[in-house]
Amino acid sequence: MASTFRKPKRNFRRKVEVNDSEDEENSNLSNACEAENNEDSSEVPETAVVKKEKKKKSGKSKVVVPASILSFEDENEEGEVFKVKKPSHSRRVAKQLKKERKKEKEEQEKIETKEKEQELKKEKTEDGDIYSGDDMDVDSNGEDSEGDKPKRSGGGAHVFKAVLERGEIPDAHLIHMARKRRQMAREMGDVIPLDDTVKVEKANSRLVRDDENDVSDEEEERIDFTVNTLAKERQKIKDDFLAAEHGSDDSDHEREWEEQQIRKGVSLPQIQSNQQPSYSYDQYYSQSAAVQDSYSSSSPSPYTAQGAINGSTPAGVPAGFSRSATYVGAGDKRVGPPKELPPITVGDVTRRLKERLESLQQVHRARVLDVQKMEDNIKFSESTITKCEGDIGALEERYKFFQEMRGYVRDLVECLNEKVPAVNALEASMLNCLKQRAEKLVKRRQEDVKDQSQEYITNKSSTAQVPAVEEARQRRVAEREARRARRRRARQSQNIANHHEGLSSDDEESQLDITKAIVERDRIRTESQKLFEDVVDEFCKLKLIKARFEEWKDLYGDTYNDAYIGLCLPKLFSPLIRLDLIEWNPLQVNCPDFEEMRWYETLMFYGYKEGQQLEDSDQDLKLLPTIVDKILLSRIKALVEDVWDPMSSSETTNLVRTVRKLATDYPSFSSDSKNTQALVQAVVKRMRKTLDDDVFMPLYPKQVLEDRKSGACAFFNRQMWTCIKLLNNILKWSGICDDGVLQEMALDSLLNRYIMLGLSNSEINSSTLEKVQVITSTFPKDWFSGLQDDNTLPQLQSLCRFLVHAANSLDKKADTGKESDKKETRDLIKQVSKLLVNIHALDHALSLASQFGLRI
Numbered sequence: 001m002a003s004t005f006r007k008p009k010r011n012f013r014r015k016v017e018v019n020d021s022e023d024e025e026n027s028n029l030s031n032a033c034e035a036e037n038n039e040d041s042s043e044v045p046e047t048a049v050v051k052k053e054k055k056k057k058s059g060k061s062k063v064v065v066p067a068s069i070l071s072f073e074d075e076n077e078e079g080e081v082f083k084v085k086k087p088s089h090s091r092r093v094a095k096q097l098k099k100e101r102k103k104e105k106e107e108q109e110k111i112e113t114k115e116k117e118q119e120l121k122k123e124k125t126e127d128g129d130i131y132s133g134d135d136m137d138v139d140s141n142g143e144d145s146e147g148d149k150p151k152r153s154g155g156g157a158h159v160f161k162a163v164l165e166r167g168e169i170p171d172a173h174l175i176h177m178a179r180k181r182r183q184m185a186r187e188m189g190d191v192i193p194l195d196d197t198v199k200v201e202k203a204n205s206r207l208v209r210d211d212e213n214d215v216s217d218e219e220e221e222r223i224d225f226t227v228n229t230l231a232k233e234r235q236k237i238k239d240d241f242l243a244a245e246h247g248s249d250d251s252d253h254e255r256e257w258e259e260q261q262i263r264k265g266v267s268l269p270q271i272q273s274n275q276q277p278s279y280s281y282d283q284y285y286s287q288s289a290a291v292q293d294s295y296s297s298s299s300p301s302p303y304t305a306q307g308a309i310n311g312s313t314p315a316g317v318p319a320g321f322s323r324s325a326t327y328v329g330a331g332d333k334r335v336g337p338p339k340e341l342p343p344i345t346v347g348d349v350t351r352r353l354k355e356r357l358e359s360l361q362q363v364h365r366a367r368v369l370d371v372q373k374m375e376d377n378i379k380f381s382e383s384t385i386t387k388c389e390g391d392i393g394a395l396e397e398r399y400k401f402f403q404e405m406r407g408y409v410r411d412l413v414e415c416l417n418e419k420v421p422a423v424n425a426l427e428a429s430m431l432n433c434l435k436q437r438a439e440k441l442v443k444r445r446q447e448d449v450k451d452q453s454q455e456y457i458t459n460k461s462s463t464a465q466v467p468a469v470e471e472a473r474q475r476r477v478a479e480r481e482a483r484r485a486r487r488r489r490a491r492q493s494q495n496i497a498n499h500h501e502g503l504s505s506d507d508e509e510s511q512l513d514i515t516k517a518i519v520e521r522d523r524i525r526t527e528s529q530k531l532f533e534d535v536v537d538e539f540c541k542l543k544l545i546k547a548r549f550e551e552w553k554d555l556y557g558d559t560y561n562d563a564y565i566g567l568c569l570p571k572l573f574s575p576l577i578r579l580d581l582i583e584w585n586p587l588q589v590n591c592p593d594f595e596e597m598r599w600y601e602t603l604m605f606y607g608y609k610e611g612q613q614l615e616d617s618d619q620d621l622k623l624l625p626t627i628v629d630k631i632l633l634s635r636i637k638a639l640v641e642d643v644w645d646p647m648s649s650s651e652t653t654n655l656v657r658t659v660r661k662l663a664t665d666y667p668s669f670s671s672d673s674k675n676t677q678a679l680v681q682a683v684v685k686r687m688r689k690t691l692d693d694d695v696f697m698p699l700y701p702k703q704v705l706e707d708r709k710s711g712a713c714a715f716f717n718r719q720m721w722t723c724i725k726l727l728n729n730i731l732k733w734s735g736i737c738d739d740g741v742l743q744e745m746a747l748d749s750l751l752n753r754y755i756m757l758g759l760s761n762s763e764i765n766s767s768t769l770e771k772v773q774v775i776t777s778t779f780p781k782d783w784f785s786g787l788q789d790d791n792t793l794p795q796l797q798s799l800c801r802f803l804v805h806a807a808n809s810l811d812k813k814a815d816t817g818k819e820s821d822k823k824e825t826r827d828l829i830k831q832v833s834k835l836l837v838n839i840h841a842l843d844h845a846l847s848l849a850s851q852f853g854l855r856i
Helices: 020-038 046-058 088-126 157-165 172-187 229-246 250-274 281-297 302-310 346-390 392-455 467-493 511-530 542-555 557-562 565-580 598-603 619-642 649-665 674-693 702-706 711-731 739-761 766-777 794-816 819-838 842-852
Strands: 003-006 081-084
Touching: 088 229, 157 172, 157 250, 346 392, 392 467, 392 511, 392 542, 392 565, 392 619, 392 711, 542 557, 542 565, 542 598, 557 565, 565 598, 565 619, 598 619, 619 649, 619 674, 649 711, 674 711, 674 739, 702 711, 711 739, 711 766, 739 766, 739 794, 766 794, 766 819, 794 819, 794 842, 819 842
Parallel strands: none
Antiparallel strands: 003 081
16 A cells, blocks of 8 residues: 655655665654554553654654644645555565554553552552442451551441341432442443544544544555454453452352342332331231341341441431331331230131131131042042953954954055956956947948938939949948848737837847957956956955954944045945946846846945944945945946947937936935036937937928838938937936936927928828827926916927918818818817827917817
8 A cells, every 4th residue: 555645835846766775664654653643642652652763863754744634733734745655575564563563552551451450459448438348447357457446437338238138228328428439430440431442632633533543454455353452451450340349259249139139029018018107916016027037137237337336326327226116218217116006806816716717727628629639530540440451351352453454454455456457457348349339330320321311312323333332332231121121020020010110229230240249248257257366355255355344343333433434445345346347238138237236235234233223424324325426327427428329229228227226216326426417418418429420311302202112201201210219219318317408409409400300391191190299208298397378398389380280281181082081180180289288389279179179
């Protein structure tokens, strides 16, 4: 860092030459200036002053450094400041000199500290009443240190403390002496300064800068990490002084202070009680005894010591004060005991004795209750010990059972977890086999409808096909006609009459397909039977597994319920039940009822014993309903999505029968169940897909349909009956699916879009009315029970208009026909009127009755 010099008053530039010797001198001079700024002039070490005088005598440096750079007295001086950069050598020399100067300063401070200590000790011995706190100095032999001449006893710290210990209020003299002692300590420097920074104050300076007090190295511009030893020395002097004053260490001083506070707390209630305006007999003697005890227990006070020595009352103590006087504490007022005591009567004594006796009786009763309670606890503990000793055998058996049960359940779960993937694979294989068969039948029916629609179109030349396609079509026609012939012969053998073409499902399979399906089912059956061949019967037989859990419930029902076994059993039995249901297909006619299966009979009476009443909260009552909800409904849902054909009346009838049974007999089949909702949604989705893909209604001219023996008429009637059959299959789900959804699919999507189109193109005759009668018979009666007016459902208005039109057409034919035809026509009109009544179209029925004179 560059050194700073003030130029003389001469106002011209001056060339400054700097050499190595001058750098050293300038460095010394700079350090001397810093020492003057950081220290008081009276406390500068002697070595620094001598060096400064030598520099002045040498005359090599004519630059004069003022005492304070910033001063209001030097404001009028003008000059230029030259900054000379010192070499590194001069810096090292300056650092070394600074270290030596610090050492000298520390030694000087130690000397001054010792001198102050000696002065304080001297003043302490001279003024013993302020610092010693004793009334006189006594040597080891008990004699006065100055020829048995007592010193002045103005009252020291011990006198003041003794007064406070007795609970008395110090007088004005003692307070004055305490203040004097505090003032003397403050003047002697027994105070830790708040600011340890050394201030530089000059007589001719009016402003003290903070940076002048900075003791950091200005040359190197570094932070000074040195410790302020002066503050430490002062704190040490103060601690030593306090220790010498009290004559004991800190622990003794704290112990003495605690004893004083305890004595104050004991004497304070006495002072407060003495301030009462009146006395009672008991209060007076209790307070007197407390005062006497406090005087006897406390250390000898300066009053007693002075009285013993001089035989008179010491200064500051009021006249007439004695040991037996009671101290009230109101200022300096002191009063004696009351002159007259309240009279004591026999009634007072008796009353106090009764009160004392009553309190003792209460204490006695409490003690008796405590004893009785302890005796009861002892009896209860003895009975508990006896009971526990008797339950050791049962607890041992209980522990053994639960250990075995834990191992069994763990092994059972591990075994089932290992077999579940195989069960899933077998179940998927069976579903895949059934799915392939159903898809093949649906595809064949769609191809047959397509072939027949192309066969009976008006312009056959536009339907020319390539030879390969034509050959495939001819093969499908031959197979279709063969199947129809076989079904026709079967109906004749069974004497089935009134059958219409299109009502059959046409689900016959070829012998090759039947053989493939049988082989695949045999393979799945064999693998399912061999799945648990490597497992012990206790882990694969449903009956044995059931017996283990029934034993647990019978022996330790509380732990059985706490473990929620009733909720875990459906999932635990699920792999074994699903393995038994692999071949179960409710779509088939010969499918066995699931209630007749082996697993159902095994679990039907689970947890029930003859003569035992089951509680409604027992979870085992919900075992079968839960199995139906989680296992059977999931199985049926998979069959509906992949296997069920809504165009098949037999499959639809079997499926609806099974689902209705579940909805009637099992409470788990409800709208709140997620599995039930999933099943219903799958049914609706599958029927919508059939409406979009499998329904077809051909349109032909009336002259074509008049020839009933033609192929087009036969195809038209077959498709009409197919649509009516689908309508009937959809409406079979009434009561299971939502009525609004069924009306939208059956009436809007099927009846009004396809069936009414066919009826409009049909000839009005008995055959057409027969179709209408079958259609109206499929409508659920519940749909019309809630209607209030004479009108039917809005979706059936088109059907009502067709029936009215048919009645008018029949009436016109009867006018031009024979008499026999008129009678037949009238019967048909009556039939139309009944059909209107069946669908609750009373307004149309009454109109026809009034028009044709019919009776309804």
